[in-house]
Amino acid sequence: MIRLPGASRVRGALAGQVRALAWLPLLPWVAACSTLAPLDAALPPGAPRHVELVATPFFAQEDHQCGPAALATVLVSSGVPAAPEELAPESYLPGREGSLQVELLAAARRRGRLPYVLPPEPGALAAELAAGRPVLVLQNLGIDAYPRWHYAVLVGLDAGRDEAILRSGRRQREVMSWARFDDSWRRGGRWAVVVLRPGDFPANPEPLRFLEATAGLEAAGLLDEAAASYAAAVLRWPDEPLAYLGLGNNAYLRGDLAAAAGSYRRGVSLAPDDPALRNNLAQALLDGGCPRQAEAESRTAVALADGTPLEGDARETLAAVSAALQQTGGIDSRCDIAGGGNVPGQPLSSPDDREARTADR
């Protein structure tokens, strides 16, 4: 079966050992395959068993540029005109011959869309497809030790045939066995993204995941789009303090100090021990010409932030408040924001209510 022409017995033995070692790099891959479940077992009970978004557009990828092609696919599906050629200059990294995940997110933000990174579960993919949204996924088509990263767009699942359907590379309709897709997706870190209109939600939104995605819009300078998303978030999760932090920060960045202070206050009523909310409330009051009111909040913030990573921020705010108090002689002379602006969500709760909520959290 295996000929070793002219080999001595020693060389033959050596070659035998090397031959055995040659299979080693494949072992992790083989081991990983054995843990995978069929699609039907991986999907939660309510998830659709068969869905394919046939109307999803297709952009054939140029050399190395699967990132821009996949991103254009999901952007156009969400209603934004986009083409891989225009996305490439802002998301392709020549030195890496590919696109970074965060740069695809940034490119989507710049086009007024909210990229939402899904929880790493097959059920999340199925739920988005059922809602009519194709999903941008990262695959590793190599092995862990020799990764070949690839972006594709998942447009369908079929639990009956145990298959995934993708727009991928130069194939408009690539059908992969679920096991093969799931394995490549797992080795890509189970990274999956949908792009949403600001103000819309994914199928099963998680509050912090959603707020983090919304903060990304602000990083790209899209304050109005972020405002729409935060406003939707406080209506959906009226008991989530961080939603009010986000809405307040957004108002602060847009220069609406009254609305900012009002939103922070709502957040403080839900989470009286949150140093970030107190600190930001103090900052908004200070900027709004109310250093006296700011002082009380700022001191509370410093006490709450003691020993946390926010300690420095809280002390800085207090120093600025103290300086302002010295300048004004301790009077809120031009304070006109204390009433607070209109905040969507619930009305302010009574003090008794607050106690109860705090105990809950």
Added chain:
Amino acid sequence: MLNEHLRRFLVAVMCISLLGAVMPMQARAAIVPTDRAISLQQRDAYIGTVTAGLAREDLRQRFVALGVDPAQVEARLAGLTDSELAALAERIDEVPAGGDVLAVIGIVFLVLLLLEFTGTIDIFKKVP
């Protein structure tokens, strides 16, 4: 005489303009940004202002070194949150960069070559 007056005037102008440059920075100390507050609660990790600034500066250089047009680097980094900047700066060489699906053929070739050298297979025999 005139020179002395001019000098004093210039010094005064510079002092005032310096003061002007410092004052607004003091006035807007900072709110805690949303993405940092979330990362603190979600991952127990906080990205300070200094860390975020260093990460941005580091990535600026790395992006140019990786072939990005220097005129575009700033605009590209501007779309990232501080948490994303910090995470990227820490491991830009390791994070996935999705590229070419065709390159997969490369690994098949490597494995075949390895098997050929160890004598397991014999397919390159005809190639001198």
